[in-house]
Amino acid sequence: MNGAQDLGGMMGFGPVVPEPESVIFHAEWEKRALAITLACGALGQWPGDRGRYVRECLPPVEYLTSSYYEIWTKALLKLLLSEGLIAPEEWQAGKALTPAVSTKRPTLTEARVAPMLAAGTPYNREVPSPALFKVGDRVRTLVANPTTHTRLPRYARGKIGTIVALQGGFVFPDSLAHGKGDDPQWCYCVQFEGQELWGPDTDPHLDVRIDLFEPYLVQVP
Amino acid sequence: MPFSGHHVEMNHSHTHDDHHHDDHDHGSELSEAALRVRALETILTEKGYIDPAALDAIIETYETKVGPRNGARVVAKAWTDPAYKARLLADATSAIAELGYSGRQGEHMRVVENTPDLHNMVVCTLCSCYPWTVLGLPPVWYKSTPYRSRSVIDPRGVLKDFGIELPAEMRIRVWDSTAEMRYLVLPMQPEGTSALNEAQLAALVTRDSMIGTGFPLASGTAR
Numbered sequence: 386m387n388g389a390q391d392l393g394g395m396m397g398f399g400p401v402v403p404e405p406e407s408v409i410f411h412a413e414w415e416k417r418a419l420a421i422t423l424a425c426g427a428l429g430q431w432p433g434d435r436g437r438y439v440r441e442c443l444p445p446v447e448y449l450t451s452s453y454y455e456i457w458t459k460a461l462l463k464l465l466l467s468e469g470l471i472a473p474e475e476w477q478a479g480k481a482l483t484p485a486v487s488t489k490r491p492t493l494t495e496a497r498v499a500p501m502l503a504a505g506t507p508y509n510r511e512v513p514s515p516a517l518f519k520v521g522d523r524v525r526t527l528v529a530n531p532t533t534h535t536r537l538p539r540y541a542r543g544k545i546g547t548i549v550a551l552q553g554g555f556v557f558p559d560s561l562a563h564g565k566g567d568d569p570q571w572c573y574c575v576q577f578e579g580q581e582l583w584g585p586d587t588d589p590h591l592d593v594r595i596d597l598f599e600p601y602l603v604q605v606p
Numbered sequence: 607m608p609f610s611g612h613h614v615e616m617n618h619s620h621t622h623d624d625h626h627h628d629d630h631d632h633g634s635e636l637s638e639a640a641l642r643v644r645a646l647e648t649i650l651t652e653k654g655y656i657d658p659a660a661l662d663a664i665i666e667t668y669e670t671k672v673g674p675r676n677g678a679r680v681v682a683k684a685w686t687d688p689a690y691k692a693r694l695l696a697d698a699t700s701a702i703a704e705l706g707y708s709g710r711q712g713e714h715m716r717v718v719e720n721t722p723d724l725h726n727m728v729v730c731t732l733c734s735c736y737p738w739t740v741l742g743l744p745p746v747w748y749k750s751t752p753y754r755s756r757s758v759i760d761p762r763g764v765l766k767d768f769g770i771e772l773p774a775e776m777r778i779r780v781w782d783s784t785a786e787m788r789y790l791v792l793p794m795q796p797e798g799t800s801a802l803n804e805a806q807l808a809a810l811v812t813r814d815s816m817i818g819t820g821f822p823l824a825s826g827t828a829r
Contacts, residue, residue, distance in 0.1 A: 390732055390733060391731070391732060392731050392732075392751055392754040392755040393731035393732075393754070393755065393757075393758045393759070393782065394755065394758060394759045395751075395755040396755065396756075398750075398751040398752040398755050398756070399752050400752060400767045401747050401750065401752045401753045401756070401764055401767040401768070401819075402747055402750075402752075402767070403745075403747060403767065403768050403814070403819070404745050404746060404747060406673075406674055406745075406812065406813045406814075408745065408746075409668065409669060409673075409742070409743055410669075411746065412637075412639075412640065413640075414637070414639055414640035414643045414644070416665045416669075417643045417644075417647055417661060417665075418639075418643045419664065419665065419668070419743070420660075420661035420662075420664040420665050421643065421646055421647055421650065421656060421661060423664050424650075424655075424656040424657070424660055424661055424664065425650070425655065425656065428655060437732075437733055440733070441732075441733075449751060452639070452746075453734060453746070453749040453750075454639070455639045455642075458639065458642050458643055458646065459642070461646065462642065462646065465646075465650075470650075470653070470655060471649055471650070471653075475649055476645070476649070479645050479648065479649070480648065480649060480652060481649055481652035481653045484653075485653040485654050485655060488655070492654055492655055492656060492657055492660075493656070493657060493660045494657055494659075494660055495657060495659040495660045495662070495663045497660070498660050498663040498664055498667065499663070499667070501710075502664070502667060502672075502709050502710045503708065503709040503710075504709060504710075505708065505709040505710040505711070505712065505713040505739075506710070506713060507713050507714075508713060508714065508786040509713075509714065509786075536732060536784045536785060537784075538731055538732055538782065538784065540731075540758065540759075541782075552714075552785065552787055553714075555714075555785060555786055556786075558785075572785050572786075572787075574787075582758070582759075583759055587759075588762065588778070590774070590775065590776065590777045590778060591761065591777075591778050591779075591780070592777070592778075592779050592780075593758050593779075593780045593781075593782060594779060594780070594781050594782070595782045595784050596782075596783070596784050596785035596786075596787050597784065597785070598785065
């Protein structure tokens with residue numbers, strides 16, 4: 386969706402402010418926000434792409450005026466309420482009032498943290514059909530404005546690029562975020578010249594490489 | 607919302623002079639964000655969906671175990687071991703796993719090499735995708751609106767914010783992490799460091815040099 390998360394090419398946000406490597410969190414609550422988000426994700430009630438979609442559905446003004454861990458916790462609350470893990474009256478009261486519902490996976494215990502983080506979540510999948518494109522092919526990205534989740538950024542829609550790598554078959558975020566299963570698709574690394582994306586005044590020595598799923602692409606003769 | 611707060615932290619304001627407000631644990635000073643997280647943890651714990659000891663273990667992992675020193679070890683090994691470097695560029699996920707680094711947000715790794723003619727830089731314009739297994743949690747600027755908006759249209763301008771200027775003729779390549787591949791930049795080895803061992807070289811490798819917003823330190827400087 387064309388939400389505030391899709392930031393590539395926007396202007397006016399000011400300079401980037403670097404920070405030393407030693408700074409990991411800026412407040413105690415950020416640590417808890419990270420850990421609660423991961424622990425709730427481990428219950429298996431929603432895929433990561435569903436979480437991304439809920440975050441990008443925050444109203445743009447709210448998204449842009451929230452820190453990243455605030456965005457995470459606001460979205461987590463929406464997910465917990467929509468999945469029925471927390472009842473609205475519990476959130477109002479600030480305490481548990483109803484029994485827990487059963488979840489796909491059990492509560493994450495301390496002993497399971499290390500194995501879970503070490504295992505990760507592999508996203509690669511077998512794709513039933515052969516890849517349509519090969520390295521060197523010229524492709525054009527779709528012009529589309531879905532109200533649903535997509536990983537085709539606005540700045541790269543309707544642009545011509547070149548396939549530089551076939552990354553493999555992966556779960557398709559556009560489907561997974563909306564309860565339509567993994568729907569595996571081929572994913573390609575596509576190179577776009579800076580001037581194709583941004584116009585003739587752009588640095589001629591810039592290119593941008595974007596990982597794009599096959600349904601976003603059409604062949605250019 | 608059970609609580610109303612007074613403090614909205616701006617996503618694009620990173621001077622953070624006022625961070626200490628968030629650290630206060632007495633009620634009137636707690637930010638709306640801190641109150642929301644506290645309420646979530648209370649309810650979720652009472653219902654048995656989360657275990658506070660597991661939360662502590664997650665935090666400890668990313669504060670003390672999984673961070674950019676992992677990536678620095680990968681880079682230093684690539685600088686000293688040509689066969690390892692070849693494996694790293696061909697199949698980064700496996701080569702990084704050889705050093706024991708694998709898992710969450712590092713499931714599908716790619717390593718991209720800087721050369722005298724090419725500078726690589728990594729961003730996630732749509733969210734905050736970042737190679738956790740080798741770099742830890744992303745720094746706040748990586749997730750910020752200035753970095754995510756400008757990196758793809760004006761990367762040289764972003765690099766100036768980091769105090770870096772590339773030669774005008776050098777190609778700059780920006781990798782937008784839109785899918786499940788996670789990118790690590792292999793920076794060029796600083797000149798005059800061929801006599802250093804792997805551990806000494808790793809100490810020169812900065813986090814930012816592995817994102818593409820910095821260079822490794824010169825020999826003889828401390829990180």
